[in-house]
Every structure is written in C-alpha cells, then in structure tokens.
Amino acid sequence: MHAVLKSCSCAALALAALAAHAQALSLPEAQRRALERSRQLAAQDSAVRASREMAVAAGQLPDPVLKAGIDNLPVTGEDRFSTTSDFMTMRRIGVMQELTRSEKRALRAQRFEREADKSLAEKAAIAASIERGTALAWLERYYAEAMLKVIVEQTGQVRSEIAAAEAVYRGGRGSQADVIGAHGTLAALEDKASEMRRRVRVGGANLPAGSAKARMRRSRRCRRWSRCG
Numbered sequence: 001m002h003a004v005l006k007s008c009s010c011a012a013l014a015l016a017a018l019a020a021h022a023q024a025l026s027l028p029e030a031q032r033r034a035l036e037r038s039r040q041l042a043a044q045d046s047a048v049r050a051s052r053e054m055a056v057a058a059g060q061l062p063d064p065v066l067k068a069g070i071d072n073l074p075v076t077g078e079d080r081f082s083t084t085s086d087f088m089t090m091r092r093i094g095v096m097q098e099l100t101r102s103e104k105r106a107l108r109a110q111r112f113e114r115e116a117d118k119s120l121a122e123k124a125a126i127a128a129s130i131e132r133g134t135a136l137a138w139l140e141r142y143y144a145e146a147m148l149k150v151i152v153e154q155t156g157q158v159r160s161e162i163a164a165a166e167a168v169y170r171g172g173r174g175s176q177a178d179v180i181g182a183h184g185t186l187a188a189l190e191d192k193a194s195e196m197r198r199r200v201r202v203g204g205a206n207l208p209a210g211s212a213k214a215r216m217r218r219s220r221r222c223r224r225w226s227r228c229g
Contacts, residue, residue, distance in 0.1 A: 033208035044123035051116035058108035068093040141203025148196035
C-alpha cells in the first residue's frame with residue numbers, strides 16, 4: 001500500500017502544480033496589483049514630483065517683490081497719522097528683484113534633480129522588494145494548494161484501502177497490522193492536510209485580493225478540500 005501511494009505522489013503533484021498555475025490570480029497579476037496598491041510607491045512618486053518642481057523653480061529668478069511703506073509718520077499731536085501735514089513724512093512704493101547668478105541657479109536646480117533621481121532609485125528598490133515578496137507569497141499559496149490537492153486524493157485512496165483491509169481482516173485473510181498501518185497513514189495525511197490548509201490561508205492573506213468571484217471560487221475550493229481531508 002505504501003509503495004502505491006509513493007508511486008502516485010509524483011504524478012499527482014505534477015498535475016496539481018500545473019492546475020495551480022491556471023487559477024484566477026496569476027503571478028504577474030498579483031505583482032501588478034501589489035504595486036498598484038503600494039502606498040510606499042505613491043509616496044515616492046510624490047517625492048519625485050516635488051523635487052522636479054523644486055528644480056524648475058530653483059533654475060529661475062525669484063519673483064519680484066512689491067514694497068510699500070510710510071516713513072516719519074507722526075503718531076502724536078494734532079497731525080498724528082496724517083500723511084500730508086508733516087513735510088518729513090514720506091510715502092514710498094517700489095519693486096524689488098533679487099538677481100541670483102545663473103551658475104548658482106543651475107547648481108540649485110541640479111541638486112533637486114539629483115534628489116529626484118534618488119527618489120526614483122528608491123522607488124525601483126521598493127518595487128523590486130514588493131514584487132519579490134508577492135512572488136514568494138504566490139508560490140507559497142499555490143504550492144500549498146497543489147500539495148493539498150495531492151493529499152486529498154491520497155486520503156481518498158487510503159480510506160478505500162482501509163475499508164478493503166478491514167474487510168479482508170474480518171474475513172480472516174489479513175492481519176491487524178495492515179489495518180493499523182493504514183489508519184496511521186490516514187492520520188498522517190490528515191495532519192499534513194491541516195498544515196497545507198493553514199499555509200494556503202497564510203499565503204492568501206499575503207496576496208492582494210482578487211475579484212469577488214475569484215475569492216468565492218477559492219473559498220469554495222478550500223472548504224471542499226477541508227471536507228475531503
């Protein structure tokens with residue numbers, strides 16, 4: 001019995017692994033969704049835009065400044081706050097323009113451009129990390145699903161063999177050790193199925209959620225495997 005189980009394991013595992021890749025959420029799709037929903041990448045995009053805008057502003061002359069004021073305005077006596085009674089009172093208005101050298105402006109603009117390049121490099125590193133983490137979660141999820149499918153198939157075979165072994169034992173043609181061994185194999189498979197179901201849940205929790213229909217299909221599949229296991 002053990003030899004039969006071992007011989008069918010490799011073929012069943014290969015078929016299940018191929019079926020796992022046909023699920024609704026493919027690896028590229030999972031990575032795309034993870035990148036779209038990353039707040040870190042959105043923050044890096046904002047940092048890049050801010051640096052670009054600062055580079056443009058730094059390369060230009062400062063805006064002109066309008067200045068206006070009153071000098072020697074009396075604040076006491078009969079002429080207080082009068083702008084025309086005292087000949088020393090002067091009103092002034094003008095425009096001030098700071099003239100920064102072009103070399104200095106260019107260096108400032110280059111500094112902000114380098115900051116933008118740094119933010120882009122950090123964004124690329126973050127994106128690579130997200131894609132790697134998503135790929136690991138995806139592989140963990142679908143490997144666990146493939147293994148769970150194999151275990152469920154093996155469990156069904158073992159249950160049939162247990163029934164056959166018990167019938168042979170009751171007929172006096174088999175040994176009790178065969179029955180006990182078959183039950184031990186079933187218990188080990190059930191423990192392994194429980195572990196695989198846990199890994200499926202953990203792997204799924206680390207993946208971006210798919211469509212509602214895809215989530216319902218995965219949920220029904222896990223419940224079906226749980227009943228079989």
